Every structure is written in C-alpha cells, then in structure tokens.
Amino acid sequence: MKKVLYKNLLAAICLSASCSACAQTEHNFEVSKNLDIFNSLYRELDVLYVDTLDAKKVIGVGIDAMLSTLDPYTEYYSEEDMGDLKIMTTGKYGGIGAIIRMRKDSTIIIGEPYEGMPAAEVGLKVGDVIMKVDDKEVTKKMMTSDVSDMLRGEPGTTFVLRIKRPGEKKTRDFKITRKNIKLPAIAYTGIIDGIGYINLTQFTEGCAKDVRKSVINLKEKGATGIVLDLRNNGGGLLAEAVDIVNLFVPKDLKIVETKGKVKSANAVYNTKSDPLDLEIPLAVLVNGNTASAAEIVSGSLQDLDRATIIGLKTFGKGLVQSPRDLPYNGSIKLTTSKYYIPSGRCIQAIDYKKKRDGEKSVEDDSLKHIFYTSKGRVVKDGGGIMPDIVMKHDTLPNILFYLGNDDVLVDWGTKYVQNHKTIPAVAEFKILDEDFNEFKSMVKDADFKYDRLSEKRLDDLKKVAKFEGYYDDAKDEFDALEAKLVHNLDRDLELHKKDIKKMMAQEIIKRYYFQAGSVEEALKDDDDLKKAIEILKK
Numbered sequence: 001m002k003k004v005l006y007k008n009l010l011a012a013i014c015l016s017a018s019c020s021a022c023a024q025t026e027h028n029f030e031v032s033k034n035l036d037i038f039n040s041l042y043r044e045l046d047v048l049y050v051d052t053l054d055a056k057k058v059i060g061v062g063i064d065a066m067l068s069t070l071d072p073y074t075e076y077y078s079e080e081d082m083g084d085l086k087i088m089t090t091g092k093y094g095g096i097g098a099i100i101r102m103r104k105d106s107t108i109i110i111g112e113p114y115e116g117m118p119a120a121e122v123g124l125k126v127g128d129v130i131m132k133v134d135d136k137e138v139t140k141k142m143m144t145s146d147v148s149d150m151l152r153g154e155p156g157t158t159f160v161l162r163i164k165r166p167g168e169k170k171t172r173d174f175k176i177t178r179k180n181i182k183l184p185a186i187a188y189t190g191i192i193d194g195i196g197y198i199n200l201t202q203f204t205e206g207c208a209k210d211v212r213k214s215v216i217n218l219k220e221k222g223a224t225g226i227v228l229d230l231r232n233n234g235g236g237l238l239a240e241a242v243d244i245v246n247l248f249v250p251k252d253l254k255i256v257e258t259k260g261k262v263k264s265a266n267a268v269y270n271t272k273s274d275p276l277d278l279e280i281p282l283a284v285l286v287n288g289n290t291a292s293a294a295e296i297v298s299g300s301l302q303d304l305d306r307a308t309i310i311g312l313k314t315f316g317k318g319l320v321q322s323p324r325d326l327p328y329n330g331s332i333k334l335t336t337s338k339y340y341i342p343s344g345r346c347i348q349a350i351d352y353k354k355k356r357d358g359e360k361s362v363e364d365d366s367l368k369h370i371f372y373t374s375k376g377r378v379v380k381d382g383g384g385i386m387p388d389i390v391m392k393h394d395t396l397p398n399i400l401f402y403l404g405n406d407d408v409l410v411d412w413g414t415k416y417v418q419n420h421k422t423i424p425a426v427a428e429f430k431i432l433d434e435d436f437n438e439f440k441s442m443v444k445d446a447d448f449k450y451d452r453l454s455e456k457r458l459d460d461l462k463k464v465a466k467f468e469g470y471y472d473d474a475k476d477e478f479d480a481l482e483a484k485l486v487h488n489l490d491r492d493l494e495l496h497k498k499d500i501k502k503m504m505a506q507e508i509i510k511r512y513y514f515q516a517g518s519v520e521e522a523l524k525d526d527d528d529l530k531k532a533i534e535i536l537k538k
Helices: 002-016 019-048 055-068 079-090 118-122 144-151 207-220 238-246 293-303 352-356 398-404 407-419 433-445 453-468 472-484 489-495 497-525 527-537
Strands: 075-077 092-095 098-102 108-113 129-133 158-164 171-177 179-182 186-192 195-200 226-229 254-260 267-270 282-286 308-311 319-326 330-340 370-372 378-380
Touching (some): 075 079, 079 330, 098 144, 108 118, 108 497, 186 207, 186 497, 195 207, 226 527, 238 254, 238 293, 254 293, 398 497, 433 489, 489 497
Parallel strands (some): 195 226, 226 282
Antiparallel strands (some): 092 179, 108 129, 129 158, 254 330, 370 378
C-alpha cells in the first residue's frame, strides 16, 4: 500500500517539477528506505540473534564494506584511530621515533630508529627484541600494530622499555620519554656534481618552507641546477604542493582547480607569493609510486614548461580527499572532488564509478584527451604524469625481494655493527668481498628459501601443455629444461652479487647514518639522477 501511495505521489511531483527534481526525490527516498532497512535489520539481530553481538565490530565491518565499494581513499576513522589521520596530515605523533617489525619467530624488533628521536637518543639498535613496555609483556601473540600502540602516547610521558640485544645474555632497560615525533619531509639534500638534490618524501605541514630553505642553502653552496626527487612520494597536503610549485613560477598563476558534486568542493588554487627563482634549471624525478600532491607538483611544472620530468609514469591519483567530523569523535576522509592542473587535464587513472558498475575503468591511450603545455607541447589526461624523459629500469631480481624481507639480512647487519664501531663516510663506504662471503655463508646456514619465478612459470607451462595435449610429445624437452633450472642457491647468490652488495650496504648505512645516509647510498648508482644532472648541465 505504501509503495502504491509513494508512486502516485512521485507521479504527481513529476507533473509539476523538473525531471532532475524528480530524480532527486527518488534518490532521497532510496536513501531513507535503505537506512531504515539497515536500522531495522540490526535491531532484529541485536534482539533475536543467538549470540550477543559486538555492535562496534559488526557495524564497523558494515561501514568498511560500504566504503570498499567506493575508492581506496575514502576511509572511516573511529575515535581510537584518529591518531592515524593526524599522522597522515601532519606527519606528527607522540612516540619514540622508530620503525618496528616482526621476525619469523613472531618476536617484535626495532627495525629502524629515526635520527635525533628518543629511540636513537637512548641507544636502541636495529635488531633489539622488544620484551616489555613498562609492566606489560610483549608476547608472540601480539601484532606489530599492538606493540606500536603501546609505544605511542602523549609527548612528555615516560616509560621503561625492556629489550634483548642479540649476542647478549642479559636484557636491557631503557627509560624513554615520548616526544612529538615529526617525520622529516626531506630525507636528504646535498650537492652532486654541482647540482643541488632534494629528496622530498611526503607533503606534510611546512614541507614547502623546508624545500625553500633547502633551495636557498644549495644555491649558496654553488648549485647551478636543482633536482627534486619525488619518487615513492605518495602525496599529502594540496596547499603545500601549490606552495612548492610557487617557488619556481610567478605569482597569480592557477596551479590546481578542484571540481566536485557540491559547490563547496570547487576551488581554485593560485600561486600567492613572488617566486624564489624563475631561472635555475629544474628537474623532477618520478616513478609509479609518485602520487597525489607529488603529481600536482610534477604535472604543474610540466604543464608550465618549468621543469624536465624524468623517470617512469606516475601513479595517477587525481582525487581530492577532505576530512569530515562524525559523531563520537570520529571522522571520515572522503573523496569530494577531482583536481585539474594548469593545462586543464585530470591525471586520475581509474574511474571507480565505472569499476563499481562492472565497466572498463581505465581508458586506452588512444581515447585519452589531448591538452597543451604553456609552450604548446602535447600532454594527455587519465593515467598519471608521463615523464618528458622515460627511463628504463632493470627488473629487481626475485631473490633480492626475499632477502630484503628475511631475518638473515638483519642478523648479518647486527653482527657487522658489533664488529665495527665506526665505518667510513657514506661516499667512501663499500661492502667488501669478504663481507659478501660471510653474508652468503649465513644465508646458506639459515636454510633460506625463496620462490623462483622460472620454476613457477615452467609448472604453469606444463599444465597448459597437458591441457592442450602437447605435453607427451614435448616431455623430453620439458625434462631437459627442468634439469637446467634446478635450484642452486650458491649460484643465484653469485649471479646477483652486485645487487645483493647494494642491499647489504643499505642495511649497514642506515644503522650508522640513518635515513639520510640510506638515500645518499642509493644515489651512488642512480641512472635517473645521472640523466637529470646531464640534462641540467646542458
């Protein structure tokens, strides 16, 4: 009866209102109807279900499932999770300033202390096993997130951390005072072959000022060009991105325009200040993990023909998120608009609405729209920023992935540090053959296992050959190929010796020179940086 009355009412409205108003009325009814269904359904479950329900858990799963149908950037933060949102936007949190990780035996260890932070100041080392936080034991049933929550707290609060250091019989206790930890936006800056280099890891509050200071400092030291490294930079605050672009382009230029469903989501972001330097040659390094605000910087500088973009095509995130307060001190970070850079293009790669509807969500290159830079060069929308100079990179050997995530690398690094109180400066440091041989022996003794892609692919090919009826005729060839692809750890370690030594160097450098040292070490053999320097010197 209600349904009939509603249809009659809707028909009457349609006779006297526009079609869009009719559609909106129907939409509002569907929203009201489904919310009513959800509330009624949960009330029935809560009253009649055989077990008592945990409302927070059950409804939380429902919220997560609902948001998962939208896009991966729209997220709900309960009161307990608000700290994560704060860290994301400000880069700040109260804690000890260290990465922790879980070993194979489920113990939690210090993975990397940050320079100048409480963990490093009291003397915590990579590999230290966390045993107790104040009076609370750290058990093997705990996840890294559980231990991380125990270590975090209000700045100024003090606790006692008990650790077990590898090679020592007794445990150690450290009294630590939590600080307001601000993750450094700039991991490393320096001059390489006369060119200034800035490694910007994230777009948090104040990072534009940090970049400005770095550029000034590098110019004072004689830099004749600037390389801004945005590789693996997942973005952050849009306003900071605009301010960074403003360092190199004139005042009153439109850098970003956001367009959403509601009027409040529409905005234009112009440069507000006089530039720092309009003339210094500029290159920006990008890759597939360069996203969001980092794409605004690289894409805007490309559209304005102010920088040469070098590397690999960027991620393609052209969606803008805004936090909205919710009841009971919660919040939702939701996608409210798309952003468009100076040429007018949006670089969003995936159309999540089409994906929800089961349609093709990524456009073919031939269907993308053409736009033009300030000097008339062709650029395209949809699919990230295509560099002006695309670099080719060798594929990372499979064995390196497994070694990098195995305990044996950490154990070797700990042993190395115990035998070397100091090491040379990063520029002079090298992993010797004797170091490699020692590591190789530890890997073999640790019964290290890894999946070989060649073996997997051969198994897949066998299955296809059997399915299509070709296997019996080709069995001898398959057997011969399988014999050649037999697992040989010693051979594989030697085959990839050069890459493994680079990974070993990174493991050691971070223990003596922290994050800045790790970046400096990685730049020793960086083809993208070499190309940038070559271009800027021209």
